Amino acid sequence: MADENVLEFANVSKTYNIISDPLLSQGRQAVLDNVSLTLRRGEIYGFVGLNGAGKTTTIKIAMGLVRPDTGTVKMLGKALNSDDLRRIGFAPEKPAFYDFLSAEETMKYSARLLGYSADKTRIAEVLETLNLHNDMDKLVREYSKGMQQRLALAAAMLHDPELYILDEPSSGLDPVGRRHVKDLLRNLRSKGKTVFFSTHILSDVRELCDRVGIIHNGKMLFEGTLKDLNPKGEDLEDAFIKMTAVLPTETTTSAPKERELTQQ
Ligand SMILES: Nc1ncnc2c1ncn2[C@@H]1O[C@H](COP(=O)(O)OP(=O)(O)OP(=O)(O)O)[C@@H](O)[C@H]1O
Ligand SMILES: [Mg+2]
Structure with a gap:
């Protein structure tokens, strides 16, 4: 089934204690706020966001390393269990x-x-x-x-494995290494594997991804194809910077709709 979902986050939220002084509780910081995303079988999905946006936290939740406060995560069609982990290739x-x-x-x-x-x-x-x-x-x-x-x-x-979850697989690699990783991901897709990877390298997103998710301050700003993300075909970096500038850091309350974002 080409459109079968292999990873589904539904309204996942996660907070961490803010402890700058160990004697003082300073409340909790929302790290993920109602994150919903869907990874479809056979696609390469690029997960993009600024430093601290929540990408690694999302991946840790997907791998069962961190428990969400609320929301549900389905992996390969059901709630994550340790046997499923053997069907996943994870690179931290x-x-x-x-x-x-x-x-x-x-x-x-x-x-x-x-x-x-x-x-x-x-x-x-x-x-x-x-x-x-x-x-x-x-x-x-x-x-x-x-x-x-x-x-x-x-x-x-x-x-x-049938599913790969890779947290910044190309970070720290030279141009030859990056090329290798790109070829590898394409090759995995051609064998019917599914790949979810986080990255800051927008040219890799443009070259590789079937769909893209953008997370900002713990909220999903966008999920869809590159064409939906960037209908005018402008520079992807410009489109991304424009999109993440939509919501100022402290006043984020809800994710704007896709259409509003693509028309910015
Ligand atoms: N164990 C933790 N305890 C407290 N806060 C945490 C913890 N892990 C992550 N955070 C906070 O959660 C937020 C999201 O962090 P996360 O590592 O998910 O970001 P990221 O998108 O992967 O960033 P980067 O691009 O720098 O890797 C940050 O504000 C971070 O300080
Ligand atoms: Mg990270």
Whole structure:
């Protein structure tokens, strides 16, 4: 079913305690406010927003790492459960590895955590897609930041999941690495996989995404196709900056409708 939803957020809200002085409770900060979004099977969905907009929090909720205060999340058609996590390839914003393991050992360990075993051939095959196969014996502590970022993507791919949730997969990558990631995401889509990724790189959004979600101050400003987002085909950065300037930071009360936004 081409239009089947694989991830659905319905009116999800999340607050965190504001604790700048540990002895004083200073109330709660709304981090996500009534977020609804839908990821459809087989698409690449770009999740865009300024620093602190709520992208990583949304992804953590999708992965069951953070619990929402209110609202519902459905993953692959039902409430998230630990078995579903095996059907997801997740690469976090700040991947953390054991320094004393090699890349190959890191991959084996990642597979084992998900209840799989991965042989050397499979590991080499996946590392090759991220151009890391010549460094598979190297210790992770000898990996550069960009290599670690790519290793996190490789670990997410190892079990050939149907859904990928990637938090800024291209951050810290050089132009060749970014090209690799773009090719990889296209390739995953061509195999029928679904990809949800957060990013600040609007050119990647333009080149890759079937649909886009824009989050601002914890509220969804927009969800739709690039054409809906940018009907006049203007510079995407201009369109994005205009859209996020619509709502001043402190006075945000409700998300304007799509049509109002696209006509700004
Ligand atoms: N564990 C936490 N406790 C308190 N506040 C938090 C916590 N995690 C995130 N926040 C706050 O939630 C808001 C959203 O953070 P989040 O990490 O989701 O943003 P983001 O869109 O991923 O930003 P970036 O582009 O910088 O990665 C920020 O104001 C942040 O300070
Ligand atoms: Mg983030």
